[in-house]
Amino acid sequence: MTTREPSEARLIAKLLGRRLAIGVVMMIVVSLLVFTLTQALPGDIVRQVLGQTATPGQITRLRAELGLDKPLVVQYLHWLGGMVSGDFGSSLASHTPVADLLASRIQNTATLVAITIVITVPLAVALGVLSARRPGGVADHLVSASAQLVLSLPEFVVGIIFILLFATNVTKVLPPTSVLDSRLPAIAQPELLILPVLTLAVTASPYLIESVKTAMREQLVSEHVRWARLSGIGENRVIVHFGLRNALPSSIQVAAMTVAYLLGGTVAIETVFSFPGLGAELVDAVAARDIPVVQAIVMIVGAASLVGYILADLAVILLTPRVRTAVA
Amino acid sequence: MKILTAVLGASVIVVAGCSAPPTATSGTLRVGIVSLAQSDTLDPAAATTAGGYAIAAQLYDTLTEYGPDGKLRPRLAESVEPGKTADEWTVRLRDASWQNGDPVTAKDVVATIQRWFDQKLPPTTLVPFIDPAKIDVPDQHTLVFHLKYPTTTFSDAFTSPTAAIVPAGFDPKHPVGSGPYALDDFDPGVRVTFKADEHYWNGAPHSKTLEFVSFADGSSEVNALLGKQIDVASQVDPALVSTVKADQSLQVSSFPSSGTLTWVMNVQQKPFDDPVVRQAFRLAVDRQQLIDQVYDGYATLGNDYFSPFDPLYDHDLPQRTYDPNRAKAVLQAAGYTAPVTVQLVGTDNRPTSERQNQLLIQQAAAAGFDVQFKQVDQATFYGDAYGTYPLSLSYWGFLDIFDQAAETITKDAPYNSSHWTDPQYDKLFDQAVQTIDEPARADLVHRMQKIEYDSGAYVVPVFLDSVTAHTANVEGFEAYPNTDGPNGYHFDTLTDKG
Numbered sequence: 001m002t003t004r005e006p007s008e009a010r011l012i013a014k015l016l017g018r019r020l021a022i023g024v025v026m027m028i029v030v031s032l033l034v035f036t037l038t039q040a041l042p043g044d045i046v047r048q049v050l051g052q053t054a055t056p057g058q059i060t061r062l063r064a065e066l067g068l069d070k071p072l073v074v075q076y077l078h079w080l081g082g083m084v085s086g087d088f089g090s091s092l093a094s095h096t097p098v099a100d101l102l103a104s105r106i107q108n109t110a111t112l113v114a115i116t117i118v119i120t121v122p123l124a125v126a127l128g129v130l131s132a133r134r135p136g137g138v139a140d141h142l143v144s145a146s147a148q149l150v151l152s153l154p155e156f157v158v159g160i161i162f163i164l165l166f167a168t169n170v171t172k173v174l175p176p177t178s179v180l181d182s183r184l185p186a187i188a189q190p191e192l193l194i195l196p197v198l199t200l201a202v203t204a205s206p207y208l209i210e211s212v213k214t215a216m217r218e219q220l221v222s223e224h225v226r227w228a229r230l231s232g233i234g235e236n237r238v239i240v241h242f243g244l245r246n247a248l249p250s251s252i253q254v255a256a257m258t259v260a261y262l263l264g265g266t267v268a269i270e271t272v273f274s275f276p277g278l279g280a281e282l283v284d285a286v287a288a289r290d291i292p293v294v295q296a297i298v299m300i301v302g303a304a305s306l307v308g309y310i311l312a313d314l315a316v317i318l319l320t321p322r323v324r325t326a327v328a
Numbered sequence: 329m330k331i332l333t334a335v336l337g338a339s340v341i342v343v344a345g346c347s348a349p350p351t352a353t354s355g356t357l358r359v360g361i362v363s364l365a366q367s368d369t370l371d372p373a374a375a376t377t378a379g380g381y382a383i384a385a386q387l388y389d390t391l392t393e394y395g396p397d398g399k400l401r402p403r404l405a406e407s408v409e410p411g412k413t414a415d416e417w418t419v420r421l422r423d424a425s426w427q428n429g430d431p432v433t434a435k436d437v438v439a440t441i442q443r444w445f446d447q448k449l450p451p452t453t454l455v456p457f458i459d460p461a462k463i464d465v466p467d468q469h470t471l472v473f474h475l476k477y478p479t480t481t482f483s484d485a486f487t488s489p490t491a492a493i494v495p496a497g498f499d500p501k502h503p504v505g506s507g508p509y510a511l512d513d514f515d516p517g518v519r520v521t522f523k524a525d526e527h528y529w530n531g532a533p534h535s536k537t538l539e540f541v542s543f544a545d546g547s548s549e550v551n552a553l554l555g556k557q558i559d560v561a562s563q564v565d566p567a568l569v570s571t572v573k574a575d576q577s578l579q580v581s582s583f584p585s586s587g588t589l590t591w592v593m594n595v596q597q598k599p600f601d602d603p604v605v606r607q608a609f610r611l612a613v614d615r616q617q618l619i620d621q622v623y624d625g626y627a628t629l630g631n632d633y634f635s636p637f638d639p640l641y642d643h644d645l646p647q648r649t650y651d652p653n654r655a656k657a658v659l660q661a662a663g664y665t666a667p668v669t670v671q672l673v674g675t676d677n678r679p680t681s682e683r684q685n686q687l688l689i690q691q692a693a694a695a696g697f698d699v700q701f702k703q704v705d706q707a708t709f710y711g712d713a714y715g716t717y718p719l720s721l722s723y724w725g726f727l728d729i730f731d732q733a734a735e736t737i738t739k740d741a742p743y744n745s746s747h748w749t750d751p752q753y754d755k756l757f758d759q760a761v762q763t764i765d766e767p768a769r770a771d772l773v774h775r776m777q778k779i780e781y782d783s784g785a786y787v788v789p790v791f792l793d794s795v796t797a798h799t800a801n802v803e804g805f806e807a808y809p810n811t812d813g814p815n816g817y818h819f820d821t822l823t824d825k826g
Contacts (some may be wrong), residue, residue: 047710050376055453055742093367094516101366101516168554176551179541182515274543274552276518283544284517288367289707 012317019313023306030302031083031295035076038291046092066092079292083299089292093285098296102278104182106300109270109277111186113262115193116200121255124205128212128251129239132220143213147206155265159199159272166195178273196273203269204262211254215247222246249316256312260305357535357802357824359814360549360558362679364542366517371500372492373449378812379520381489382540382562385817386522387427388492388505391419391437392483394726394810398586398637400483404432404493404506406469408486414478414764419471424529426495427510434465439496453742454485454731478762480769481730487810489817508533508820518542524820533820534804546679553578553797559824561797562814565679566626572797581815582795583807584628586637587725589677589684591787595748597718599670603783604662609670611658612695613688614650615789622683626795630788633780634725634732637809640773641729645781652695659696666696673702673717675709678792681721715745725791726812729773733757737780746785753779801826 046062063069067078082089088098131140150158167176178192186193219225220243228242229235266279274280278297285293361379368379375384389404402408406422424432438460444451445460462474475482485491495504503511508530509522520540524533541558543549546565553561554575564572564580572578593600593609600606610632619627628636631648635641656666670692674685682703689699699719709720722745724736735741738757739749753776760772780786796805796814804823808816815822 041707047707047712047714050450058448058450061448091366093365094369096516104515163551168551172555175557176555177543177548177557179519179543179552179557182518183513271544272548274548276515280544281517284363284366287705287707288365290366293366 012314015317016310016314019310023310026306027299027303031080031299032076034295034298034302035079038294039072041286041289041291079295083296088296091290091293093288093290093293098292101293102281102296102300105276105278105281108180108186108275109263109266109279112193112196112200112266112270112275112277113259115197116204116262117255117259119197120201120205120208120258123201124208125212125244125251127205128209129216129244131209132213132216132243133239135217140213143209147209150202151206153203155199155203155268156272158203159195159269162195162199163272176273178275180276182276192275196269196275199269199272200262200265203265204258207261208251208254208258212247212251215250216243219243219247249319252312252315252319256308259308263301263304355535355824355826356537356539357560357819357822358539358541358558359819360543360552360561361540362543362546362549362563364517364520364540368516368520369500370503370511370514372494372505373444373447373451373490374500375490376450378563379540379542382813382817383520384489384492385813386507386509386538386819387503387511388489388494388507389424390489390492391486393487394637394808394816396806396808396816398807398809399639400487400728405486408483410480410482410764414480414482414762415475417473417475417482419473421469421471422529423469424506425527426506427504427525429527430495431468432493432495432506433468434471435468436495437471437493438463438465440493440498443494443498451488451491454488454491457482480764481728481734481761484728484731509538512537528820530820534823535819538819550797553799556799559799559802559826560814560819560822563679564795564797566622566624566793566795567679567683569624569626569795569797577800578797579800580795580797581805582626582793583809584636585725585792585794585809585812586635586727587723587792587794587812588630588634588788588790589681589721589723589792590630590634591672591688591789592717592720592722592746593748593785593787594716594718594720594746595785597716599664599668600718600785602662604658605664605668606783606785608655608658608662608695609692609697610648610787611651611655612692612697613787613789614691615648617650617691618684618687618790622680622687623790623792626793627790628793630790631781632784632786632788633777634786634788635727635729636791638729640770642774642777645778648781650691652691655695655697664696667693667698668696669698669700670719671702671717672699672719672721673704673709673713674721675704675706677706677709677721677723680792681723684789685721715747717745720745726810728810729776730757730761733776736786737784748785750779750783799824799826 046059050058050062079089090097091101094101127143131143134140163176164170166174174195175191178196180186180189180192225238225242228238266277267282270277270280271283282294282297285297361382364379365377368377368383369375370383372384372388375381391403391405392400392408393403395401404421404424406420408417408419410417421432421434426432441458442460457475457477457479458473459476464472466472508525508528510525512523513521519542522538524536526532543552546568549561550564550568550571552558569580572580593606595601615629619625629647631645659666659668672685674681676682685701689701692699727735735743737744739754756772756776760769760776763769763772794814802822802824804821805815811817
């Protein structure tokens with residue numbers, strides 16, 4: 001044991017190192033994509049800033065002021081170099097550093113996503129197990145039907161339905177919009193978080209439930225579960241120890257994908273609720289052609305998703321001896 | 329001076345007994361705006377956004393403004409009067425103080441104007457006639473402007489929120505103005521909070537705190553009003569009025585304005601390079617149907633020229649009406665075979681823009697036009713291709729006749745995206761701005777408008793009502809037909825009884 005553990009730790013470190021290296025390469029690819037695609041957007045920030053009544057003189061002056069007259073390669077290297085050192089540049093629209101501008105947005109969206117995960121993951125595991133226990137049973141049908149319904153609706157429609165149900169038409173128990181006060185942390189304004197969290201949780205959970213269900217079903221018909229049942233082990237214990245324990249690794253990967261999905265889902269949901277987060281800011285920044293802000297948000301979301309995947313990989317490795325040894 | 333006062337009419341403006349009712353200041357007034365933006369600035373001279381204008385109107389005063397009747401009135405000025413000729417103007421300031429308690433002086437006004445010219449800020453285009461080196465300050469409250477050339481548009485030029493007066497040594501990062509509200513907290517694109525200046529010259533604002541809250545779209549804003557998260561929803565889409573009216577605790581206040589979504593016919597592109605096609609196209613627009621279907625009645629008829637609340641607006645030209653048969657006949661007589669294809673580019677510059685364009689397609693089809701419509705986002709619309717669209721829908725208004733012409737119609741107009749010019753029109757314009765005699769000036773203006781009516785390049789189909797929805801507790805709404813904002817942005821005179 002004493003000789004095995006360090007080598008295992010080293011293997012995991014090696015594996016993690018490889019994942020991180022791939023991650024860095026991916027981020028560079030993402031940065032190239034983001035940079036070229038945002039450059040290709042039609043329209044012009046300078047005209048957006050100066051408005052309908054801009055004169056050619058004002059346009060040329062602002063363009064030079066913002067460094068937009070330099071070659072693209074120079075702009076890209078300057079931007080990438082800045083980002084590596086944590087400098088995201090300045091917003092073209094407001095002239096404030098992008099980092100300052102996004103600080104409270106990142107906190108708001110992180111709060112939204114974190115609360116949603118804390119609610120969604122246990123709920124999805126419970127519902128997934130419930131419907132896997134009796135395939136074709138009432139619970140299975142109910143869960144599948146609701147999942148189908150939710151999957152057929154765009155996120156913003158789900159948001160609007162909840163607004164109609166809980167805020168404006170059917171009942172008026174919750175606030176219909178969520179313009180957080182930036183002077184307070186998001187968590188201190190819980191009533192404004194309920195509907196966005198609910199919408200995000202409802203739209204994201206079908207994927208997670210479905211994957212838990214599939215993995216559990218595979219486990220529940222497997223040899224070792226049959227053996228456990230035949231040995232007279234209680235059904236609940238069979239489900240937790242023999243089913244769920246083995247179904248978890250694949251579900252963790254789906255959970256990581258769900259995080260990425262949630263970050264994407266915030267774009268529509270934050271807009272519906274006028275929630276001042278990264279997603280709504282991305283929409284505004286694209287509309288305003290505020291390219292540094294667009295680039296920073298996409299890079300942040302990309303990096304967050306990547307970190308999620310790497311952590312999921314790590315968890316899977318730690319949970320599955322097979323994978324651990326396969327690395328060796 | 330008596331003659332001048334009589335003949336200049338709107339140009340000579342003297343403060344009419346400034347009454348400041350002692351109203352208790354209390355509570356918070358929360359106003360929804362669609363939408364605030366990151367590019368909203370606290371520097372009035374650099375403001376280009378709806379949010380920037382709304383903010384400027386709270387923090388600062390302009391020398392003059394358009395009042396509840398749409399007519400010019402003094403604001404920070406007490407009076408604005410021309411000399412014997414229109415190249416000398418005297419401005420007297422009222423007793424007012426900055427939000428830090430210092431008095432507003434004539435030197436601050438000079439510093440404001442000097443700042444525009446030194447930093448080449450946009451308001452310089454409003455006052456091309458001012459020589460910043462030729463402003464005399466005989467005393468603390470008086471300025472005498474010696475203009476580069478005579479113009480009667482002097483006092484109108486100062487109504488723009490961008491022309492707000494700031495103190496000498498102004499720093500936009502720590503804005504100080506003489507307006508009814510001082511800045512409290514600024515979260516760009518999300519929320520702006522103001523606190524009342526109890527010593528405002530027009531009396532303490534009726535609400536202690538004012539809050540602007542941004543919404544992504546009109547329906548979110550109305551939702552917030554239904555949920556009592558805001559007290560006032562500004563610029564409500566007429567299509568949402570019925571939703572608001574279904575709630576007994578809410579009310580709608582509206583008034584006709586000079587704002588318009590106007591179709592711009594580009595005379596450098598086919599088919600509108602031919603005046604005959606322009607004439608036919610104006611007959612292909614059913615203005616009344618636009619009012620009924622797109623605006624639910626919240627609009628008034630337009631007659632293809634601007635500024636209906638300007639005292640010089642000619643109300644006597646016959647109202648142009650929908651006549652698809654005559655349009656077809658005109659086209660046929662000129663040798664065109666129907667349908668004549670027209671490329672139309674639009675954007676969501678107003679909530680109703682797309683609906684107005686969609687209805688035009690149907691109306692014009694019956695008149696022999698095949699309108700091919702392309703909707704783009706605002707950044708694309710106002711991008712490099714702006715001014716090259718054969719037909720486009722632009723948002724204009726809230727200007728007097730001369731400013732509108734100087735911006736969009738005359739030969740030198742910087743935003744004349746129709747590229748239409750008419751030497752006769754330009755000559756009349758130059759004459760009119762220098763003419764002090766009002767009947768003579770009115771005659772010249774009417775001749776200008778006749779040219780626009782007969783052969784111009786704009787279709788001004790309707791003028792939009794300003795529609796504000798609010799809780800029944802909020803009172804004090806007045807009509808400000810020449811200001812683009814609820815209650816003319818005068819939130820200090822609204823009272824929230826809730």
